Amino acid sequence: MVVKRGDKFPTNVSTLFISSPEGEPKPFDLKAATKSKKFVVVSVPGAFTPPCTNQHLPEYIQKVQNFASKGVDFILVVTQNDPFVLRAWKExxxxxxNKILFVSDPYLDLSKKLGSPIDLGGLGLGTRSSRLALIVNRSGIVEFVADEKGGDVNVSTASKLLAKL
Structure with missing residues (x-):
């Protein structure tokens, strides 16, 4: 892994996108959005994939208020899929x-800085972000967990991350 607990969260990524309220992709300014914030990053291999859709993200959505009660400003969901797909997935x-932001990392620039790309070419998916979760407080990584293989949802669950807050 490239990052670990105690490292500074990499905000110098200019190729992230989010869906605007009108549905059009727009650049996402990671540095501005995260400045002086406490937030959670959840990286997943892909929108609409069974583990991400059925196991991983639903718990974060259900427990968003639990995270907020622990001082978390927002949850940032990161994957390679385009903003149109992420908007449909979010719906x-x-x-x-509004405390859950779905952000597209089409070139895996953030994923590479986190050390998470995995080869899922054998499944027809190409290179993707692996499954991981981070707690970041004022740009410092205070917790980092990764499910290295991408398919399993074990250590990066919402419950396990909440227990570390």
Whole structure:
């Protein structure tokens, strides 16, 4: 892994995108969005994939208020999929809270800085972000957990991350 507990969270990524309220992709300024914030990053291999859709993200969506009660400003969901797909996925998951942001990392620039890309070419998916979660407080990484293989949802669950806050 490239990052670990105690490292500074990499905010110098200019190739992230988010869906605007109108549905159009727009650049996401990671540095501005995270400045002086306490936030959680959840990186997943792909929108609409069974483990991400059925196991991983629903718990974060259900427990968003639990994170907020622990001082977390927002949860940042990062994956390679484009902003149009992420908007549809967010709607499908019922993630209506403005405390959950779905961010596209199309070139895996943030994922590479976190040390998480994995080769899922054998599944027809190409190179993707692996499954991981971080707690970041004022740009410092205070917790980092990764499910190295990408398919399993074990150590990066919402419950396990909440227990570390």
């Amino acid at each position: 499908k998951l019922g993630a209506t809270s």
